[in-house]
Amino acid sequence: MSMLLIRGKFKVEGGAKPDGDTLPFIPDNVADWKLVPGDGKIVPKADGRASIRLEGIDALETHYGEKQHVQHQPRGLAHAAADELLKFLGFDTVLRDDDETVATTPDSVPGWILTRGADAFGRCVAFVGKGTPPVYSGYWTGIDDDLLKRTANHRLLLLGLAYPTFYSGLPAYLRELLTDASEKARASEKGVWKVDKTLDGAKITGMASITDDKTGAVILPKLFRRLKDYLDFMGTDSSLACFPAFLAGASDDEYRLLPDSKTLHRGLHHIVEVTADNTVKMTRHARDIVFKEK
Numbered sequence: 001m002s003m004l005l006i007r008g009k010f011k012v013e014g015g016a017k018p019d020g021d022t023l024p025f026i027p028d029n030v031a032d033w034k035l036v037p038g039d040g041k042i043v044p045k046a047d048g049r050a051s052i053r054l055e056g057i058d059a060l061e062t063h064y065g066e067k068q069h070v071q072h073q074p075r076g077l078a079h080a081a082a083d084e085l086l087k088f089l090g091f092d093t094v095l096r097d098d099d100e101t102v103a104t105t106p107d108s109v110p111g112w113i114l115t116r117g118a119d120a121f122g123r124c125v126a127f128v129g130k131g132t133p134p135v136y137s138g139y140w141t142g143i144d145d146d147l148l149k150r151t152a153n154h155r156l157l158l159l160g161l162a163y164p165t166f167y168s169g170l171p172a173y174l175r176e177l178l179t180d181a182s183e184k185a186r187a188s189e190k191g192v193w194k195v196d197k198t199l200d201g202a203k204i205t206g207m208a209s210i211t212d213d214k215t216g217a218v219i220l221p222k223l224f225r226r227l228k229d230y231l232d233f234m235g236t237d238s239s240l241a242c243f244p245a246f247l248a249g250a251s252d253d254e255y256r257l258l259p260d261s262k263t264l265h266r267g268l269h270h271i272v273e274v275t276a277d278n279t280v281k282m283t284r285h286a287r288d289i290v291f292k293e294k
Helices: 030-037 075-089 150-160 171-187 221-234 243-248
Strands: 001-012 020-025 052-054 094-095 102-106 108-118 124-129 140-142 256-259 273-274 279-282 290-292
Touching: 001 030, 001 124, 020 108, 020 124, 052 150, 052 290, 075 094, 075 102, 075 150, 124 150, 150 171, 221 243, 221 279, 243 273
Parallel strands: 052 124
Antiparallel strands: 001 020, 001 108, 001 140, 020 052, 094 102, 108 124, 256 290, 273 279
């Protein structure tokens, strides 16, 4: 599969809140945004900046939700992913305010992205890299093992600072290469894999069970987001008795399970279990889930 290369710079300023899988990018030629395919149109800011969502990974949330309902996962590993992404790209110093606003030195660094398109939210989904790009900006190129290993996406998985998270448009051979990097980290118990509770189960006694920096359970970010939304909806009631029904109603989650991949499932309730003691866990590895493209 070929992807579109765009050359430009990563620039973190003006209230930006980059995390381990999202950051701003400005093409050298802003018109290059028009070359990006996809259902969601990229609408850059006045300086040409638009948000990049890193392909194939999901890092712990540093700020999820709206206004007074913003929550985060345990911030030690969440910030480690964000810092590694920025430092990999060439930022020397990363300073973070309490509201997750980031300032860096320098304020921008040159780099490039490889994208197959924009998502439904108008974010450019891409692999991101530094140094000399493999082709000229605006050209399409294939991605092999060596090129993939030059990206921050691959590095974050190799260090265990992100979970593999795949969508149907990503070719199987790239999924396999990214899975291999993630499995190496898991085998060595690096990063999130040293403390991950996604499959073992996290006992939920309230929001702090998944957000507290010291005692909060580290789980797959997608499961965290669904739990956080559910707990917001339930108010002071932290019982998970209705969580499976809540997941069944979230029709946006459509996916196939590897290796079969023939059946399209709707709702995470098919792969999430809740026990009598209010423990929640997933029954399938993130690597085995391929979400339907939005």
